[in-house]
Amino acid sequence: MEDNLDIVxxxxxxxxxxxxxxxxxxxxxxxxxxxxxxETLSKYNLADVID
Incomplete structure (x- = not known):
């Protein structure tokens, strides 16, 4: 996970x-x-997004 998610x-x-x-x-x-x-991304892993 990124250390910095300061989007603004x-x-x-x-x-x-x-x-x-x-x-x-x-x-x-x-x-x-x-x-x-x-929170949404944490519900998934690499296997979930690769065929």
């Missing part, structure tokens, strides 16, 4: 310079979507 700048504590940080409602939505993506 605001996910990174060190690199976040977003001026909307305090009022943006997109971050928790993207965070949930990322977690659901990982």
């Amino acid at each position: 700048e605001c996910f990174s504590f060190e690199k976040n310079k977003c001026s909307f940080n305090g009022c943006c409602k997109l971050k928790p939505i993207l965070y949930d979507a990322t977690n659901l993506f990982i």
